[in-house]
Amino acid sequence: xxxxxxxxxxxxxxxxxxxxxxxxxxxxxxxxxxxxxxxxxxxxxxxxxxxxxxxxxxxxxxxxxxxxxxxxxxxxxxxxxxxxxxxxxxxxxxxxxxxxxxxxxxxxxxxxxxxxxxxxxxxxxxxxxxxxxxxxxxxxxxxxxxxxxxxxxxxxxxxxxxxxxxxxxxxxxxxxxxxxxxxxxxxxxxxxxxxxxxxxxxxxxxxxxxxxxxxxxxxxxxxxxxxxxxxxxxxxxxxxxxxxxxxxxxxxxxxxxxxxxxxxxxxxxxxxxxxxxxxxxxxxxxxxxxxx
Amino acid sequence: xxxxxxxxxxxxxxxxxxxxxxxxxxxxxxxxxxxxxxxxxxxxxxxxxxxxxxxxxxxxxxxxxxxxxxxxxxxxxxxxxxxxxxxxxxxxxxxxxxxxxxxxxxxxxxxxxxxxxxxxxxxxxxxxxxxxxxxxxxxxxxxxxxxxxxxxxxxxxxxxxxxxxxxxxxxxxxxxxxxxxxxxxxxxxxxxxxxxxxxxxxxxxxxxxxxxxxxxxxxxxxxxxxxxxxxxxxxxxxxxxxxxxxxxxxxxxxxxxxxxxxxxxxxxxxxxxxxxxxx
Numbered sequence: 001x002x003x004x005x006x007x008x009x010x011x012x013x014x015x016x017x018x019x020x021x022x023x024x025x026x027x028x029x030x031x032x033x034x035x036x037x038x039x040x041x042x043x044x045x046x047x048x049x050x051x052x053x054x055x056x057x058x059x060x061x062x063x064x065x066x067x068x069x070x071x072x073x074x075x076x077x078x079x080x081x082x083x084x085x086x087x088x089x090x091x092x093x094x095x096x097x098x099x100x101x102x103x104x105x106x107x108x109x110x111x112x113x114x115x116x117x118x119x120x121x122x123x124x125x126x127x128x129x130x131x132x133x134x135x136x137x138x139x140x141x142x143x144x145x146x147x148x149x150x151x152x153x154x155x156x157x158x159x160x161x162x163x164x165x166x167x168x169x170x171x172x173x174x175x176x177x178x179x180x181x182x183x184x185x186x187x188x189x190x191x192x193x194x195x196x197x198x199x200x201x202x203x204x205x206x207x208x209x210x211x212x213x214x215x216x217x218x219x220x221x222x223x224x225x226x227x228x229x230x231x232x233x234x235x236x237x238x239x240x241x242x243x244x245x246x247x248x249x250x251x252x253x254x255x256x257x258x259x260x261x262x263x264x265x266x267x268x269x270x271x272x273x274x275x276x277x278x279x280x281x282x283x284x285x286x287x288x289x290x291x292x
Numbered sequence: 293x294x295x296x297x298x299x300x301x302x303x304x305x306x307x308x309x310x311x312x313x314x315x316x317x318x319x320x321x322x323x324x325x326x327x328x329x330x331x332x333x334x335x336x337x338x339x340x341x342x343x344x345x346x347x348x349x350x351x352x353x354x355x356x357x358x359x360x361x362x363x364x365x366x367x368x369x370x371x372x373x374x375x376x377x378x379x380x381x382x383x384x385x386x387x388x389x390x391x392x393x394x395x396x397x398x399x400x401x402x403x404x405x406x407x408x409x410x411x412x413x414x415x416x417x418x419x420x421x422x423x424x425x426x427x428x429x430x431x432x433x434x435x436x437x438x439x440x441x442x443x444x445x446x447x448x449x450x451x452x453x454x455x456x457x458x459x460x461x462x463x464x465x466x467x468x469x470x471x472x473x474x475x476x477x478x479x480x481x482x483x484x485x486x487x488x489x490x491x492x493x494x495x496x497x498x499x500x501x502x503x504x505x506x507x508x509x510x511x512x513x514x515x516x517x518x519x520x521x522x523x524x525x526x527x528x529x530x531x532x533x534x535x536x537x538x539x540x541x542x543x544x545x546x547x548x549x550x551x552x553x554x555x556x557x558x559x560x561x562x563x564x565x566x567x568x569x570x571x
Contacts, residue, residue: 010473011372018367022383025445028398031409035401046412119552122544124531125295128309207391210505214532226393233397256401263397270389278382
């Protein structure tokens with residue numbers, strides 16, 4: 001088809017508008033990177049735009065020197081791996097049985113699970129539950145409460161539904177039990193979806209902090225990186241941090257460059273994983289949309 | 293979840309959920325009044341401010357934020373080059389994966405009154421420094437703007453999927469009938485994704501009183517508390533920080549019930565007007 005002139009102009013405008021959207025998404029991060037690499041002097045003098053001025057890695061060096069920060073990075077990385085694996089296991093074990101049509105009470109189980117998606121007990125009842133379970137100030141409080149996302153479970157269940165029944169039946173004829181069917185047939189087939197869910201769980205844990213804020217007030221050694229970052233960004237005075245951390249640290253308020261460096265540090269892992277996994281997740285999200 | 297019951301009790305942290313007495317109208321005893329905490333909330337000026345802020349921020353989000361992904365998805369669908377489309381998608385999905393703490397960190401840098409790039413740019417055209425995070429009205433704008441920034445790209449996924457589902461023959465037929473680009477968008481693409489739009493609208497209306505904790509908590513500061521304090525942050529502050537468990541649990545329960553009510557109402561209206569609805 002030969003495109004008319006007005007069509008070509010339309011194409012041009014659309015490409016231009018989308019480029020503006022791309023810039024809006026990227027530029028704040030470029031600015032942040034530039035500031036993290038600039039000298040404090042250049043920042044104060046209003047010289048830093050999208051390129052660093054007076055390039056230095058002092059800000060990064062300073063952030064890295066803070067043992068609490070690097071320790072928290074490592075702890076959060078470990079926590080993220082544990083949470084992701086555990087959550088994936090729970091999600092698989094929840095979704096798979098629900099694909100069996102002859103499961104007794106299937107509708108009731110489904111309803112109960114979906115119910116929690118729309119009606120939550122709220123912060124306080126959950127807090128009291130954690131208290132009564134003795135999980136306050138325990139690292140388990142960061143793992144158990146959010147270990148299953150109903151939304152992710154539905155995505156996986158929808159995918160499992162898409163696997164032809166004939167595959168399962170032929171395996172069962174060969175004497176495979178449900179566990180073998182799951183491990184040998186369903187899991188290999190759903191690798192892209194599992195990668196998507198792993199990304200969602202991992203990012204959720206890496207970015208999460210409100211559970212630590214609620215449940216780990218007395219255990220700063222288990223605080224995830226985001227909470228540390230929050231303190232740095234907001235200049236929580238050393239006294240407040242000392243109270244939160246129950247220790248005697250007396251770090252001075254961070255400069256803008258140091259704050260930018262700290263934010264870059266906490267963002268880096270996401271920026272590294274994202275390009276590898278992004279080709280999977282589009283498909284995964286769409287699946288969840290098909291069946292609610 | 294059964295701990296919700298403390299909303300109707302005088303919760304005593306030492307006696308536990310089940311042994312705590314039912315709420316009484318006065319601390320020394322008096323009549324049992326299980327709705328005491330709800331009444332206290334609705335006779336409290338602070339609670340109305342919190343309620344107003346929650347609804348205000350959510351309505352602004354809905355009005356300004358909801359159409360954005362639809363517009364971008366339609367534009368993406370019209371892009372002639374596949375490569376360019378992929379590139380755009382990859383970039384605009386990224387902000388979704390940043391935490392609100394990271395975004396608040398970026399915002400603090402971006403809008404810093406003395407050295408932030410936004411104020412440098414404003415200064416170039418002769419506008420004095422503006423503190424976007426400290427002035428109440430501007431804070432609301434920043435809150436909504438950052439929300440749109442984070443989710444406008446990610447939100448397109450679901451619409452793009454819906455657009456893929458449109459039968460190409462309909463486009464061909466429209467072309468034969470002489471429809472131009474606008475005609476096709478208006479008469480084919482938009483009707484094709486209408487069901488998706490309605491479902492997402494219902495889900496959003498269902499959350500009109502539900503508000504996440506991270507976003508207002510990380511962006512707020514003491515100077516803008518009048519507009520930034522919402523139900524989630526209020527419950528955290530009153531409940532966990534000040535130990536008024538029963539009172540804040542009652543507010544949380546009120547919020548959950550209203551959410552479910554709105555969800556059901558929106559769904560019913562959608563189904564009555566011939567749409568598919570969420571269930």
